[in-house]
Amino acid sequence: MPAITLIVNGTERTAEAASGESLLSVLRNRLGLTGTKYGCGEGQCGACTVLVEGRATRSCLAPVESVAGEKIVTIEGLSQNGKLSTLQQAFLDEEAFQCAYCTSGMIMSAQGLLAGNAHPSDEQIVQRMNGNVCRCGTYPRIVAAIRRAASGAKKP
Amino acid sequence: MNELDAKELDMREAEQHEVEPLRHLFEVNRRELFKLLGAGLVVGVSARAGLAQESGRAQSEAIPQDLASWMHIAGDGKITVLTGKVEMGQNIRTSLAQQVAEELHSPMESISLIMGDTDLTPFDMGTFGSRSTPQMGTQLRNVAMQARETLLDLAARHWQAERTLLSAQNGFVVNSRSKQKISYGELTQGQNLVKVLEDPPLITATEWRIAGTPAPKVDGKAFVTGAHQYTSDITRPGMLYGKVLRPSAFNARLVSLDSKAAEQFAPANNVKVVHDGDFVGVAAADPESAEHALSELKAEWSAPPQISEVGLFDYLRKTPDTESRGFGGRAGRETGSVATAIASAAKTLSQTYTVAYIQHAPLEPRAAVAEWEGDKLTVWTGTQRPFGVRDELASAFHVPTKQVRVIVPDTGSAYGGKHTGECAVEAARLARASGKPVKLVWTREEEFTWAYFRPSGVIDIKSGIAADGTLVAWEMHNYNSGPSAIDTPYNVANKKAEFHPTQNPPLRQGSYRGLAATANHFARESHMDELAHLANLDPLQFRLKNLTDPRLRAAFETAAQRFGWGKQAAGPTRGFGIAGGFEKGGYLATCAEVAIDRSRGECRIVRVVQTFDCGAVVNPNGLRNQISGAIVQGIGGAMFEAIHFQNGRVTNPHFRDYRVPRFSDTPQIDVELIDRKDQPSMGAGETPLMGLAPAVANAIASATGIRLRSLPLMAKPLAAAGTKEGSGL
Numbered sequence: 001m002p003a004i005t006l007i008v009n010g011t012e013r014t015a016e017a018a019s020g021e022s023l024l025s026v027l028r029n030r031l032g033l034t035g036t037k038y039g040c041g042e043g044q045c046g047a048c049t050v051l052v053e054g055r056a057t058r059s060c061l062a063p064v065e066s067v068a069g070e071k072i073v074t075i076e077g078l079s080q081n082g083k084l085s086t087l088q089q090a091f092l093d094e095e096a097f098q099c100a101y102c103t104s105g106m107i108m109s110a111q112g113l114l115a116g117n118a119h120p121s122d123e124q125i126v127q128r129m130n131g132n133v134c135r136c137g138t139y140p141r142i143v144a145a146i147r148r149a150a151s152g153a154k155k156p
Numbered sequence: 157m158n159e160l161d162a163k164e165l166d167m168r169e170a171e172q173h174e175v176e177p178l179r180h181l182f183e184v185n186r187r188e189l190f191k192l193l194g195a196g197l198v199v200g201v202s203a204r205a206g207l208a209q210e211s212g213r214a215q216s217e218a219i220p221q222d223l224a225s226w227m228h229i230a231g232d233g234k235i236t237v238l239t240g241k242v243e244m245g246q247n248i249r250t251s252l253a254q255q256v257a258e259e260l261h262s263p264m265e266s267i268s269l270i271m272g273d274t275d276l277t278p279f280d281m282g283t284f285g286s287r288s289t290p291q292m293g294t295q296l297r298n299v300a301m302q303a304r305e306t307l308l309d310l311a312a313r314h315w316q317a318e319r320t321l322l323s324a325q326n327g328f329v330v331n332s333r334s335k336q337k338i339s340y341g342e343l344t345q346g347q348n349l350v351k352v353l354e355d356p357p358l359i360t361a362t363e364w365r366i367a368g369t370p371a372p373k374v375d376g377k378a379f380v381t382g383a384h385q386y387t388s389d390i391t392r393p394g395m396l397y398g399k400v401l402r403p404s405a406f407n408a409r410l411v412s413l414d415s416k417a418a419e420q421f422a423p424a425n426n427v428k429v430v431h432d433g434d435f436v437g438v439a440a441a442d443p444e445s446a447e448h449a450l451s452e453l454k455a456e457w458s459a460p461p462q463i464s465e466v467g468l469f470d471y472l473r474k475t476p477d478t479e480s481r482g483f484g485g486r487a488g489r490e491t492g493s494v495a496t497a498i499a500s501a502a503k504t505l506s507q508t509y510t511v512a513y514i515q516h517a518p519l520e521p522r523a524a525v526a527e528w529e530g531d532k533l534t535v536w537t538g539t540q541r542p543f544g545v546r547d548e549l550a551s552a553f554h555v556p557t558k559q560v561r562v563i564v565p566d567t568g569s570a571y572g573g574k575h576t577g578e579c580a581v582e583a584a585r586l587a588r589a590s591g592k593p594v595k596l597v598w599t600r601e602e603e604f605t606w607a608y609f610r611p612s613g614v615i616d617i618k619s620g621i622a623a624d625g626t627l628v629a630w631e632m633h634n635y636n637s638g639p640s641a642i643d644t645p646y647n648v649a650n651k652k653a654e655f656h657p658t659q660n661p662p663l664r665q666g667s668y669r670g671l672a673a674t675a676n677h678f679a680r681e682s683h684m685d686e687l688a689h690l691a692n693l694d695p696l697q698f699r700l701k702n703l704t705d706p707r708l709r710a711a712f713e714t715a716a717q718r719f720g721w722g723k724q725a726a727g728p729t730r731g732f733g734i735a736g737g738f739e740k741g742g743y744l745a746t747c748a749e750v751a752i753d754r755s756r757g758e759c760r761i762v763r764v765v766q767t768f769d770c771g772a773v774v775n776p777n778g779l780r781n782q783i784s785g786a787i788v789q790g791i792g793g794a795m796f797e798a799i800h801f802q803n804g805r806v807t808n809p810h811f812r813d814y815r816v817p818r819f820s821d822t823p824q825i826d827v828e829l830i831d832r833k834d835q836p837s838m839g840a841g842e843t844p845l846m847g848l849a850p851a852v853a854n855a856i857a858s859a860t861g862i863r864l865r866s867l868p869l870m871a872k873p874l875a876a877a878g879t880k881e882g883s884g885l
Contacts, residue, residue, distance in 0.1 A: 001442075018444035029397070029443055034389035035382020037568075039519050040600040044811035047519060075382035088380040095372065095777060098785055099245025100379035101386065101519045101568030126819045133811065135519045135569055136245050137788025138781065139822040 004064055008033065009077030017064050024048045024059040027074060035075040035104050039133065046132030049105040049112075050074050056112030058131075075104040078111070087111055090149035091142075098136035106132050110146045119150055189225050189276070190348050196230040197310075197344040199303045199351045226278060226299040227256075229307075233327060233341030235260065235267045237299075240280025241292050242272035242540060243566040244574075246841050247778040248288045250374045251367075254774055255293045258367040259300035259359055261324040262340065269374075272542045272564030282541035284572060284667060286740040286839025289774060293837060297358050306351045310343045361772035361833035368833075370777030375566075386568050387538045388523040388597045395525070396428070397443040398586040398596035399450045401436035402606065405804030406664070408459035410434045417452035425449070428590040439586040439594050462804035463662040469510050469614045472636040477659035492650030494618075497629035501620025503690050504629075508616050509679035511637060511867040512798035513609040513663055517816060520568020521603035526583035527593035533560045537580040538567030545577030552581045553588070571789070572667035573607055604809030609799055610668030611661065613637020615679035625691035627702045632680065636661055638672025641739045641846070644680060646702045663801060669786075670842040673739045674793065674849065678867060681735035681850030686863065695734050695854065696721055705738070710830060711745040711767045712736050718828055719747035719765040728754060731859025735850035741838025743769040743830075746787075746847025748823075750855040757873030759856055761791060761823040768827065768844055771835035783827045783844040790848035792817045795870045 001016040006023075008031065015030035022041075027033045027050070036059060039047030043058040050059045051073040078085040084092070087107050097103045106129070113120060113128045120128070125146050134142065189198060228236045237256055243249040253267045260267075270276050272283075280292075304324050311329035312319045321333050328337045361368060378384040403410070413436060418429050426441040427449045436455060440446035463471055498504055524537035533553065539545045542562040550557040562580070583596035598606070613636050620629035630651040634642055639655035655672075668674075688698035696716050703709055716722070716734065726732050729752045736745035749763040768783050796815045800807045808814045849867055857863045862874060 016442075018442075018448075021444050025443060028389075032391070034385065037386075037520070038388065038597065039521075040811050042600070042810060042812060045519065045600075079381055084377070084380065091380045092372070092376050095376070095781060097245075097373075097376075097379055098247065098781055099519070099567065099569040100384065101245075103379050104382045107380065126822075130819045133519065133816055133818060135517060135571070135789065135816065137785035137817065137822075139788060139817075139819050140784060140825055141781070143819070 004068055006064070006068060006072060007070065008072045009074060020063050020065075022060050023050070023057075023062040023064050023067055023072070026064045027059060033074050033076055036108075037101060037104055039102070039105070044131075044133070045102075045105075046109055047102055047105040049108040049132065051108060051112055051115075054112065054115050056109045073108075073111075075108060078107065085111075086152050087114070087145070087149045090145040090152070094141045094145040094148060096138055096141035096145040098138055102132060102134045102136075106134065106142055110142075110149070114146070114150055120146070122147075189228060192276075193228045193236055194230045194232075195344070195346050195348055196228055197303065197306060197347070197349045197351065198225045199227040199299050199306070200225045226296070227303055229303060229340055229344050231341050231345035233266055233339050235262060235340070237267060237269045237296060238277045239269060239271055239292055239296065240274075240277045240543060241288050242283045242542065242564040244283065244538075244540065244570045245568070246288070246782060247373055247775065248283075248292075249566065250371055251289065251775045251778055252293060252296055253374060254367045254369070254371050256296050256300045258364055259297045260304050262327045264366060264371055266327055271566075273561070274542050274546045274563075275561040279543055282544060282575065284540055284575065286742070286841045286843065288841070289770075289837050289839045290741065293774065294358075301358055302351060306349075307340055307343055311338055314338065314343065361837070364772075364833075367774050368772065369775070371775055373778070385565060386520055386523070387525060387536050387565050388520060388595070390525045390536050390565070390595065392525060392527055392593035392595075395593040395595055396426075396439040396441055396586070396590055397446045398437055398439045398583055398594045399443075399446040400582050400596070400602075401450060401453055401455060402602065403434070403459070404457040405459035406462060407804060408457040410436065411456040411458045413456075414454040417454070418449045421449055421452055428586070429453070430586055430589040432585065435582070435585060437582060437586050439590040439592070459804050464802045465800055468612060468662065472612060472658045472661070473614050475659045477657040479659075490652040494629050494631045494650045494652050497650035498618065498620045498631075501628050502623040504618070504620045505683070505687055505690060506616075506618045507683055507686065507865060508614060509675075509682060509865045510615070511613045511675040511678065511793075512871075513612040513801070514668070514793050514797045515604055515607070515609050515799055515814070516571040516573030516668060517604065517811075517814065518569040518571060518573055521600055522574065522579040522598040522607065523596065524580040524583035525593060525595045526580065526587040528584070528587050528591075531555055531559055533584055534563065535561070535580045535584055536563045536565060537577065537583075538570065538574055539564060539577055539580065540570050540572070540574050541577075544575070545580050548577040548581060549584055553584065571669040572671075575667055576608070578606065600811065601809045604799075604814065605806045608664040608666035610793075611637050611665040611672070612663075613672065613675045615675060617679055617683045619683065619687060621687055621691050625688075625693045625698055625701055627687070632676075634672060634676060634679075636665075637675040640671040641673035641676045641737060645705055645708055645738045646684070646699070647704055648702070663799070669789070670739070670845045673737075673842070674790070674846050675867070677735065677737045677739075677846040678794075678849040678853070681737065681847070682853050682863075682865060685733070685735075685850070685854040685857065694722065699734075699736070707743045707769050707830075707832070708736065708738055708745075711743045711769055714828055714830060715745035715747050715765050715767040718767070718826065719749075719763075721747060726855075726858040728752065728859060731855040731857070733851045733854025733856070733858060735847045735854060737846055739843045739846060741770060741836075742840055742843035744843055744847050746851040748848070748851035748855045750852060750859065752856070752859050752874065754874075757875040759795075759852075759870060759874060761795075761821070761852055763824045763826070764848065764851070765826045765828070766844065766847060767830055768840065769830035769832055770838040770840045770843070772833045772837045773829055773831045774837050776829060776831070779829060779840055780827050782840055784825050786842075786844035787825055787848050788817050788822055790845045791821055794849035794852055794867060795821070796868045798868050798871065
């Protein structure tokens, strides 16, 4: 099986991967980074969201070859030296989860949103996050967490 | 109206699995527990008492006296609570710990729970039925209280002091006279003590200081960092990845299998092909190889013709299961005489309501990691019934249950959909054949197809009112859906409720959060609204006129007040609806505001206000989260969720064509808790779901005059959906 080198959370990682294998599968099953989740395999639920060059990307639909050489950030790469990121802390403060299976994907999608728009309106939050499903129905708290993180950000 | 009435009618609805006679022993090996957790104090329950309490049934079989260990207090003060309940997002890992912390007078940080491990935790029937808070909570409070008393005894002996001078505070025993204090850990150090539970009084809710507070979710940090390992994240040394070949349709038999190509692919790629009767699967060193091997299998299946969606409701109504009890149902009793009352009623109404099949669609699909060590099997899997799945495994592989261990990691939700152990059995089968641990994660399509569904149903209601709006007659029949909450909480002298199970329903049916109470509340509360209009009374006033139960009245009045019921009149593009009820110890009322787009026939839920009374609240933050979440989940079943099927196949087993509630579907949600500290703490996992669908249906009717009587309400755009008289189908 061919080897592929990826840049994940600031580090070069090499793994075997089948041709066309999804980034999600490589992250979870080859690199042991299980923080990114499988929910549907069809890009419909957002549980697999990672950042590729800062863009929220559904890793279940990204063939691993297509992201070689690009900077990939997963949920594991968000906290620095054990310190939670602003968004992670906001999710904790709002307790914006129940079973928390969607949480990694929610945080990564929100990270992508805030990176491009530091002070989104509620409508913009809903629109950009609408690809992420929470079956436990915790949407209002997730919006509150994103708002909370955004309000903590320095104004440009 | 209380749970006792339901029992008298023998309408208690069974859960998905067959409730087996309790043959289980407490296979507690105390020596192993001390080895695992260290020396200290163990508090246990005698087997007989524990079983009777958890099952709610009398057990005539003689059970050897053995001890189930429920709590361990170590020399370093670490308190470990052992419970067979499992964490699926309902946050009982936190709320049960709060109940223990309260009775034990010990800080939350000192307490950790081992949950859902059949080797370590006492037997539990399963996590369902909104029972964790009232039953397990009470059990653990008893255990904690007993531990506290034991610690006081130990301290009295240790200090040679009078017991009455001693009190337990914050993890220490304190002598009020000498001011000495000693930690719980110091008291138990180096000893292997066992205390058997007696019958102690518990701390009343008005005195709570830890229970009753919004304690943050235990281990929350692990979830926001992706560190928590769900079943699908677990790896074991030498582990293979499994895939199962699925039949062409339900009830299909394998006619032939050509596995030559797969076998050829196998050796170079570390693949094992397994064929055992109708079970066909592969295990491989990586998921891609497993996927490839699976695709090389050529199977021929034979499936009988099966009923499709068209004609479903007719089939449900006309094919009664007269032989067995069906899904827990039995004929209901009649109070008074419905026929006479209908004949003399000023006005009568007769309507039919239907609900579609829906699926739980838990975001973490079924998953299992199975590992054999000789004849001992360990399976990690996200199930609501670890002991039930243990039995399934023992039975499937013809090994004694004590050789099977099931461990349930905190799981990515279930909503009643993970009672059964299909995935665990499949993974174990592949592991057995390959001689290595196997991880099997179902695809979303498999989860939508090969699990089970909330039953579809047809509900007929016939009713009569007097000229002044008093309810005089009420007759309700539920076909296939179930008997939960089939009895009305309203006052009516002449009433009858009956559940009719269907023979051979077209899809595999099972428990779904709330069971049939959602369907029965939808039908009843829609019908009550229709009666209110018939009586020319405001829907709230009509309900209150026919209701004496004070807790349900309070729920309605509080919700209405907070919502501003009656302050605004409905218009063609804006409607308001109210609904409420009672189930499993919880009282709720829901008000909904909808906005109607007449040109597109679309309905948007703008605002929901819901009150909930489940007795003394253990964790108000967790409870609000569950209630709000249930409302959002309820929107799915109310508005657009439906499983479509044709001749033994589910035709929409994907999120792209099974619509679930998203951010954009979420209204403004306002939850008001009615905290009754004078009442026992009841569960809240299910009942908050029940008011949403009828409140919305009633709101739509108030704006448009269109009465929709089928869930999902928005199966078609409004203009096409129905007339004032017609049903939603």
